[in-house]
Amino acid sequence: MKILATVKRVFDTDGKPKLTADAKLDVSSIDCKLNPFDEYGVEEAVRLQEKGIATEVVICCVGPEEAQKEMRTALAMGGDRGLLVKVNDTESLDTLSIAKILAAVVKKEKPDLVILGKLSTDSENNQVGQMLAELTGLPQATFAFKLTPDAGGWAIVGREVDGGTSDVKVKLPAIITADLRLNEPRYASLPGIMKAKKKPLEITTPEALGVSVKPAIVGIGYELPPARKAGIKVASVAELVDKLRNEAKVIS
Amino acid sequence: MSNILVVAEHLEGKLRKATLPTIGFAKKAQALTGGKIIGLVLGHNAASVAAELATAGVDHVILVDSAIYADYLAEAYAPAVAEIAKVKGASIVAAPASTTGKDFLPRAAARMDAGMISDAIEVFSHNGAVAYKRPVWAGNLIARETSTSAITAVTVRMTNFDAPAAGAAAPIETISLGFAAPDDTQFLSFDRVKSSRPELTDAAAIVAGGRGLKSAEAFKMLEELADLIGGAVGASRAAVDSGYAPNDWQIGQTGKIVAPGIYFAVAISGAIQHLAGMKGSKVIVTINKDGEAPIYQISDYGLVADAFKAVPELTAALK
Structure with missing residues (x-):
């Protein structure tokens, strides 16, 4: 079985975002990192390879030249090779454009399983896996917390959904998006990091894949959410109850 | 035409409350775009859901009742949503930003070649176009986005729009689409967390x-x-x-x-x-x-x- 695991270079959202005078995101002092949700996808692919179920794991990224750093981070966890679809301005690409590029990669690479993080922590769209599934005509299992490929060419996927959990069975090839409880991603070992440096990393472009993209969604700026002020500290449960009843009036 | 299609969410014969803020969003969008708000129920033996939706603030209800919608699957929902959006001239297709809406709507959007907005918390007019606000960066930043595609798919954050006041019953139209059940995916089970507490x-x-x-x-x-x-x-x-x-x-x-x-x-x-x-x-x-x-x-x-x-x-x- 061949697995394609996607990764994205995201802004490190632990820092406080700053805006420029024209309401754009000030990216000058923001660090980038591998999208945490993609780490779960990569980990799952690597585990399937370690179990002998996957024969090849390809790490794929649609991103700028600099994204090779995040791809090497993923390759240090495991996997055989990288494929970067280089785009100059990731910011202006919308989800549908990225899904179209990935669909061309799937057509070329013909994986049996594609695993994506369910969302990226900076733009938080939670769309690309589902769009990719439609564009490739493949079944999807999103928000996966359990993935069990069986021998008959199907996989059983446990999904985290509102109100509980749900199991679906999808025929391979299929598109899976990873949720947080799918596994616990490993830290790359030093030998892993050394090995990753030598793994092949091919760079291509949307044009070379025969895809021309024109984003449908256009960003028109950002704003900061209204700040919430810190309130007061109370000294006792009795004082808290008094405040809730008589000041906030939220409890009778 | 520029109608607004709202895909209803339901469980065990009842409309889920998550649908109501989505209709609230549709009302705000309708003030900008005109057109009708069309509620869509995909289900099996779901006439009770359609009846409930009819009084929830929509102008028109479409019920597609078929065994292939008995258990929810994105692969079954997406073609139906895309088809109804096309037939009914929708310019916005909205669903709650629940795990269901987040699952099928991007798939439907790709089918419609539509741009998509996730988790909308506001809809407003920007240079004559419909624009949206949505939280990104774990809520530390609000993005403003607009769409250039003929249809825009939108999931709506439940906490930011009010449910519209209940109105007179809108007409219910039953449509059959004739899609076959997907053969490459199977619903197996839904393990529901039982609780007597509110959601x-x-x-x-x-x-x-x-x-x-x-x-x-x-x-x-x-x-x-x-x-x-x-x-x-x-x-x-x-x-x-x-x-x-x-x-x-x-x-x-x-x-x-x-x-x-x-x-x-x-x-x-x-x-x-x-x-x-x-x-x-x-x-x-x-x-x-x-x-x-x-x-x-x-x-x-x-x-x-x-x-x-x-x-x-x-x-x-x-x-």
Whole structure:
């Protein structure tokens, strides 16, 4: 079985975002990192390879030249090779454009399983896996917390959904998006990091894949959410109850 | 035509409340675009859902009743939604930003070659075009986006739009589409967390616990407090990951987004991913023995105390 695991270079959202005078995101002092949700996808692919179920794991990224750093981070966890679809301005690409590029990669690479993080922590769209599934005509299992490929060419996927959990069975090839409880991603070992440096990393472009993209969604700026002020500290449960009843009036 | 299609969410013959804010969003969008609000029910033996939807503020209801929609599957929903959007001239196709809406709507959007907005919290006019606001960066940034495609797909955050007032019953039209059931995917099971408490996303009060509670047993005292005030119980991701609470209780960037009248954060330190899910709450009360916990920075009332002492004391005081 061949697995394609996607990764994205995201802004490190632990820092406080700053805006420029024209309401754009000030990216000058923001660090980038591998999208945490993609780490779960990569980990799952690597585990399937370690179990002998996957024969090849390809790490794929649609991103700028600099994204090779995040791809090497993923390759240090495991996997055989990288494929970067280089785009100059990731910011202006919308989800549908990225899904179209990935669909061309799937057509070329013909994986049996594609695993994506369910969302990226900076733009938080939670769309690309589902769009990719439609564009490739493949079944999807999103928000996966359990993935069990069986021998008959199907996989059983446990999904985290509102109100509980749900199991679906999808025929391979299929598109899976990873949720947080799918596994616990490993830290790359030093030998892993050394090995990753030598793994092949091919760079291509949307044009070379025969895809021309024109984003449908256009960003028109950002704003900061209204700040919430810190309130007061109370000294006792009795004082808290008094405040809730008589000041906030939220409890009778 | 520029109608607005709202895909209803339902369970066991009842309209899910998550659908109502989506209709509230559609009303605001309709003020900008004109056209009709069309509610769509995909289901099996779902006439009761269509009837309920008809009085929920829509102008028209479409019921597609078929066994292939008996159990929810994105592969069955997406072609139906895309087809109805085309036939009915929709320019906006909206669904709740629930795990169901987030699952099928991007798939439908790709089928319609439509741009998509996730988690809309506002809709407004920008240079004559319809524009949207949505939170990104774990809620620390609001993005403003507009769409250039003929159809735009939108999931709607439940906490930011009011349910419209119930109106006179809209006409219900039954349509059959004739799609075959998908043969490359099978629904196996839905393991529902049974609870007599209100759903997190529409509870007026929430008592949520964090990893500091150290066990699943400790959540019992939160449940007792929640039951006393008619609230729901929630948890931080750390508490869910530690196995103290079911995943369905998780509040935060990747869990539920809530905005109750009162939110008790018990032994929760306040990672930004958690704050992203609850900082819209009207009143936030924090009980944490670490007085420096980040959650105090957004709390209206903080009690620096051991939760194991303070929560039972609070429950007793409110009885």
